[in-house]
Amino acid sequence: MTLLKTCVILLLLTVLFFVLRNMDLLQLNYEENFGIVLKKVTSAPRTVPRTAPHTDNFCTFEPLSLADAKEERMLLDSIAWPETPLLPAPFLFDQTSDPAHSIFTILPGRGGVDRHVGDQLEVMVQIYDFQGNPKKSGGDVLLARLHNRALEAGVAGRVVDHLNGSYSAVFPLLWEGSAHVEVTLVHSSEAVTVLHRLNREHPERVLFKSLFRSGSSSETTSCNVCLRQxxxxxxxxxxxxxxxxxxxxxxxxxxxxxRINHMRDGFNVRLKDKEEKLFQSKVNLKVFIHSSGPANVMVLPPMKGQPEVDQGKGKSGLSGYYYQGVWRSLGGTKVHQFNNSSAISQCLKGKVVHMYGDSTVRQWFEYLDASLPDAKEINQNSPKQTGPYMIWDNAKNILVTYRVHGPPLSFIYVPTSELRYIANEIDGLVGGTNTVVVFSVWAHFSPFPIELYIRRLQSIRRAVIRLLNRAPDTLVVIRTANLRGLTPSESLNYSDWYTLQLDKVLRAVFKGFNVRLVDAWEMTLAHHLPHNIHPGRPIVKNMIDILLSYICTK
Incomplete structure (x- = not known):
């Protein structure tokens, strides 16, 4: 018996020695499947972070699986931008795109002069350089909208790049009366060359840091998605x-x-000689392009036998439009109006609404907070920008929460205890008929490689799939990206061109899944209010109406 016990003890000690000896290897294999490979970095154990030696490769991403790799390739192909010109040093600014010389022309309608509701309007745009010469290549960033200020009507246009310096903008005609065309040059193709290079070569240009403290000792060090050697x-x-x-x-x-907090520590943008000239307000950054002739058309009622408005997305591919200041859907859920606190609280009665993401969805939380006077704020002392926040209406059994997403975060200060990832938060939900999950994650990802954003969305999507598998009646709503107001410095990190890429990826990643979208991109483009990272209240009101229409379909 003594011999048997001795053998068992020796066997257990051998197994324990083997496990301890190979723990680092097992942990490394586990983390390599996460998709970012930093060579020679020792992985952190599950409970205690450890140090990681420097890496030979600065920032290398690899797919999580073969399926993810295939999807990533398809996503990158789908957002591939037309080739933009190389910029010699120094480059010739006079040969870059100039909105003042460029023009747009409204093309004649098909089948006659008259235009009717239900027709399409096509506009041709020709880009010229500062010397007045027509450009011969594409890649400029253009926005187009059709609007009538008196009717508070507006719709986004679909822009087509012909890759030869000319572009088409196509609009559906959705209301009677005057319709005015507006075309904006956001960036020249040369500016896109710079923006593309910045994200590829300087993904760490937004600076972050953390404070470390123990007793009376404290230190601050730099942090980021990837750190240089x-x-x-x-x-x-x-x-x-x-x-x-x-x-x-x-x-x-x-x-x-x-480590006790996470902080933004400024910006370090490295431009080459004269490249700053490509980002000048009122010169070549979000500047209107003028018409070579009339900039508006008169729209007549629908022709006999023609439906008033195509209520499906159809050939326009648009989500909706404004009329009399109200967003009208072009397919999908009918948008109802929730014009007072009573209507909003009645819709949310018995509901639990969890909001996750950046400040653009926090703006929705703040709107609901102001619209539910009987609801009480539970955690008023949370950090203003990050939360977590919670409001509770006991009489109507309404709970609304908000929590910021995990890094990268360009907020001034976030306690490390509040750094949470949306996928993990969704995994902690029970879900069900009365549960609504809302998220918006895009605004802080612009200055980073798009592969990082793809992985974040894939992670969230997996969590959404798990949630809907265990609670199929849960409603999941995604707020898409929107246009910003851009200063020259902001455009180098948070350009609308970056946002457009993120928005395309988000829609593609969740296409075909049981989620609902609120199209913030179109809603900010079609509206007359200036572009802003936090849209004006009339736009937010329409967004909330869509959200509540998803929740209360009857």
Missing amino acids: TNQPQCNYSDLRTGEPWFCYKPKKLSCDD
Whole structure:
């Protein structure tokens, strides 16, 4: 019996030695499947972050699986921008796109002079350089809308790049009366060349840092999705469930465990000689292009036998339009009006609404907070920008929450205890008929490689699929990206061109899944209010009407 016990003990010790000896290898294999490979970085254990030696490759992404790799390739192909010109150093500014010389022309209608509701309007745009010469290649960033200010009507136009310096903008004619064409040059093709290079070569140009504190000692170090090679070891804060990457340089005297917050630390944009000229307000950054003739048309009632408005997306491919200041859907759920607190609270009665993401969805939370006077704020002392927030109406059994998404986050200050990833939060929900999940994640991802955003969305999508598998009646609503107001400096990190790429990827990743979209891109483009990262209240009101129409379909 004594011999048997001795053998068992020796066997257990052997197994324990093998496990301890191979733990690092097992952990490394686990994290490599997350999709970001930082060579020679020692993975952090599940409970205690450890330091990570510097890496030879600055920031290399790899797909999580063969299926993810295939999808990523398809997504990258789908958002591929037309080839833009190389910029010699120094480049010739006079040969770049100039909105002042460029023109648009309304093309004659088919079948006669008259235009009717239900027809299409086509506009031809020709881009010229500052010397007045027509451009011979594409790649400029254009926006187009059709509107009538008196009717508070507006609709986005679909822009087609012919790759030869000319573009088409196509609009559906959806209301009677005057319709005015507006075409905007957001960026020249040369500016796109610069923006593309910045994200490829300088993904760390938005600076972040964290404060480490232990007792009376404190240190601050730089952090980011990827950190450049130095002699300073790194702390690996990548999320062990989703694989979302985040690293900080290790403090000299303190432990990785002593990190207490996350902060933005400014910007470090590196432009080449004269490239700043490509980003000038009132010169070539979000500037209107003038018409070579009339800029408006008169729209007559529908022709006999023709439906008033195509209520499906049809050939326009649009989500909706404004008329009398109200958003009308072009297919899908009919949008109802929730014009007072009573209507909003009645719709939300018995509902739990969880909101996750950036400040654009926090704006929705703030709207509902102001619209539910009987609801009480539960955690009023949370950080203003990040939350978490919660309002509760006991009489009507309404609960609405908001929590910010995980890094990258360009907020000034976030406690590390509040750094959560949307996928993990969704995995913690029970779901059900009375549960609504709303998220918006895009505004902080513009300055980073698009592959990072693809992985974030794939992670969230997997969590959404798990949620809908266990609770199929849960309503999931996604707020898409929207246009911003751009200063020259903002455009280098948060350009509408970056946002457009993110928006296309988001729609593609969730296409065909049981989720609902609120098309913030079209709703900001079609409206007369100036573009703003946080749209004006009339736009937000229409967005909330769509959200509530999804919740209360009858």
